Amino acid sequence: MxxxxxxxxxxxxxxxxxxxxxxxxxxxxxxxxxxxxxxxxSNELPKIGGHFIQMxxxxxAVGAIIGASWAGQKVVTATSGPGFSLMxxxxxxxxxxxxxxxxxxxxxxxxxxxxxxRSAQADMMQCxxxxxxxxxxxxxxxxxxxxxxxxxxKAFNLAEKYRCPVFVMADEIVGHMREKITIPENIPxxxxxxxxxxxxxxxxxxxxxxxxxMPSFGQGYNIHVTGxxxxxxxxxxxxxxxxxxxxVTRLCNKITKNTEExxxxxxxxxxxxxxxxxxYGIPSRSALTAVKQARQQGLKVGYIKLKTVWPFxxxxxxxxxxxxxxxxxPELNLGQVYLEVDRVLGKQAKVxxxxxxxxxxxxPKEILDKxxxx
Amino acid sequence: MIYINENLCKGCFICVDCCPVGxxxxxxxxNQKGVHVPVPQTDKCIxxxxxTLMCPDQVISVEDx
Amino acid sequence: MTEHxxxxxxxxxxxxxxxxxxxxxxxxxxxxxxxNAIEMSNTDFDNISMxxxxxxxxRIPGYVKCDSLHTTHGRALAFATGLKTANPKxxxxxxxxxxxxxxxxxxxxxxxxxxxxDLTVICINNDIYGMTGGQISPTSPKGSxxxxxxxxxxxxxxxxxxxxxxxxxxxxxxxxTAQPVQISMAIKAGLENKGFSFIEVVAQCPTYYGRKNxxxxxxxxxxxxxxxTVTLEQAKTMTDEELAGKIITGEYINKPRKExxxxxxxxxxxxxxxxxDTNINSAYRSE
Numbered sequence: 001m002x003x004x005x006x007x008x009x010x011x012x013x014x015x016x017x018x019x020x021x022x023x024x025x026x027x028x029x030x031x032x033x034x035x036x037x038x039x040x041x042s043n044e045l046p047k048i049g050g051h052f053i054q055m056x057x058x059x060x061a062v063g064a065i066i067g068a069s070w071a072g073q074k075v076v077t078a079t080s081g082p083g084f085s086l087m088x089x090x091x092x093x094x095x096x097x098x099x100x101x102x103x104x105x106x107x108x109x110x111x112x113x114x115x116x117x118r119s120a121q122a123d124m125m126q127c128x129x130x131x132x133x134x135x136x137x138x139x140x141x142x143x144x145x146x147x148x149x150x151x152x153x154k155a156f157n158l159a160e161k162y163r164c165p166v167f168v169m170a171d172e173i174v175g176h177m178r179e180k181i182t183i184p185e186n187i188p189x190x191x192x193x194x195x196x197x198x199x200x201x202x203x204x205x206x207x208x209x210x211x212x213x214m215p216s217f218g219q220g221y222n223i224h225v226t227g228x229x230x231x232x233x234x235x236x237x238x239x240x241x242x243x244x245x246x247x248v249t250r251l252c253n254k255i256t257k258n259t260e261e262x263x264x265x266x267x268x269x270x271x272x273x274x275x276x277x278x279x280y281g282i283p284s285r286s287a288l289t290a291v292k293q294a295r296q297q298g299l300k301v302g303y304i305k306l307k308t309v310w311p312f313x314x315x316x317x318x319x320x321x322x323x324x325x326x327x328x329x330p331e332l333n334l335g336q337v338y339l340e341v342d343r344v345l346g347k348q349a350k351v352x353x354x355x356x357x358x359x360x361x362x363x364p365k366e367i368l369d370k371x372x373x374x
Numbered sequence: 375m376i377y378i379n380e381n382l383c384k385g386c387f388i389c390v391d392c393c394p395v396g397x398x399x400x401x402x403x404x405n406q407k408g409v410h411v412p413v414p415q416t417d418k419c420i421x422x423x424x425x426t427l428m429c430p431d432q433v434i435s436v437e438d439x
Numbered sequence: 440m441t442e443h444x445x446x447x448x449x450x451x452x453x454x455x456x457x458x459x460x461x462x463x464x465x466x467x468x469x470x471x472x473x474x475n476a477i478e479m480s481n482t483d484f485d486n487i488s489m490x491x492x493x494x495x496x497x498r499i500p501g502y503v504k505c506d507s508l509h510t511t512h513g514r515a516l517a518f519a520t521g522l523k524t525a526n527p528k529x530x531x532x533x534x535x536x537x538x539x540x541x542x543x544x545x546x547x548x549x550x551x552x553x554x555x556x557d558l559t560v561i562c563i564n565n566d567i568y569g570m571t572g573g574q575i576s577p578t579s580p581k582g583s584x585x586x587x588x589x590x591x592x593x594x595x596x597x598x599x600x601x602x603x604x605x606x607x608x609x610x611x612x613x614x615x616t617a618q619p620v621q622i623s624m625a626i627k628a629g630l631e632n633k634g635f636s637f638i639e640v641v642a643q644c645p646t647y648y649g650r651k652n653x654x655x656x657x658x659x660x661x662x663x664x665x666x667x668t669v670t671l672e673q674a675k676t677m678t679d680e681e682l683a684g685k686i687i688t689g690e691y692i693n694k695p696r697k698e699x700x701x702x703x704x705x706x707x708x709x710x711x712x713x714x715x716d717t718n719i720n721s722a723y724r725s726e
Binding site: 025027046047051056060062063066067090093217218220222223224227 | 452455485486488490500501504505506507508509510511514516517518519520521522523524525526528529546547550703706707710
Binding site for chain 2: 443444445446447448451456457458460461462463464465466467468470471472475616619620623645656657658661662
């Protein structure tokens, strides 16, 4: 096996990444601008003995992938804003039952049906808070076709490791853009961790801040999986304060206490930076160009790209930007992750938003102008 | 023999009603759980075992002698 | 005590008993008929997985000593579709209720039936929302009372069995909890049918339906079910007025047709026969 180069769309790269990560099951519902992923999966999965189902809606799509995940398969669905809204119910179920699933969201202009064919980063807070209750998620934000491939694989690996839903929060631009990608020779793939069969098996007897190996249905464990608050046996225990507190705290801690291990941040020109442009996803490409232009003008401007948006890398960002006076956040929305940046860095620097909606990406000039404003 | 698991009985009397030969009568006294449990008159039983299907709480065991 | 236990105790998670069902609830009767049907058919109990949604009836799988997936409200069939498709070797039984299957989950019901996916669905229809305290349901008879229908229901109720049949289920039967042998036979037929099998069981809810509609005891409710039961054969000669409020029981359809997961497997087989090397992973192989 050698390295391989392909010229593909972001949507295609996501599908290729999923297949490379060992995905054998896709259930979904058509929605612009993510539909190509479903189309490719419908074409490819039967060839490898996997399964594709076009479900009746996005609620059912997430239900079906959770069911298939409990049958021992690596699973994915793809959608965009309106579909993502419908998925929230069963995303909560996956969180509560610790079911590994991957959801790719090619974000588009919204609210409601909004702008089906235009780009946005409008669902960043929804992927953090969209389902009811206290929970933590993992979200990755690709800014290129290569990253669509890489992050989708990473999403599968994280889903298996932490037994939770993982989101690839891409957008219409990256989904429909064509670029050259490199398929590396060796890609680390995290397999499903299965339990060793024992007599007194407890499916939810997890270590502090961690999770347990996950059995499949049909293996003889006779497990009960429920979205109700459950004890270590998996049985409903809805009236006990302790059980609920312990379960929900652990579900959050298994993500937040492992933030350092989960998150990836890219930074450039950071050491002497007085101003930092902090971005994620597609605007980070304009941001990097703007930062380079500012540097050419002799300005001490740095660049931070969040590859992982959730869990939010608060400590890492505080460390990276400890000398900065200004943080500029360009986002394809009216201010979502900006709020989190302000919460985390607002005490040490002035955090400024460059909002943009309507479908077009920030130009480097728009970001440079903001840098020069001062 | 007919065995009654008093622990599981909720006192619905479906067994009393469904038995085609009237094997069961409710106990006069309530048990520890506050339930009038069925008292079987074993010699009447024709072993159709309808009660074991109709009892919602898996209380009754009818065994061939 | 083990030797004198109820005959189906061996299939139950004993440590969880008694179950949460109210005294005289029909759900416990249906639980018996499921085990009875499994024993009557050639189904291996160890190969069974159960899936349910939300509601009283959906608590059943939690008491059965098998792999069980207690899902979100109305979505049991969506989860079951994924579970079954991903591992078609399992026998998947879905337990649902009237609210779960026909109100919030109505769309999933018609699509699972349309696909003819090999699931055995047992829908316990008690004409009311029990878990939430007695609200009106899509199957509540016209004029019946519920906590959210204090002046009586104004709507025409669903006949769920007819819906499942119309949507494409290959086996559909409907009985009441007063007919445990017929239910057992129907579930057995459902387990043996390779396709979407839908068994509707009209059941008593003495706690809510009974209390709201002045049929107070479980025994009275079962007798009420018996009095209102007509067979499909009898129904043929009855007028709409005569059929109002009646429970039409029997086998609605038993017409096997191509099953969903088999159809998917056929595609896989065809594709591999045409070009067995056309595998997505070949994209990463060196030429």
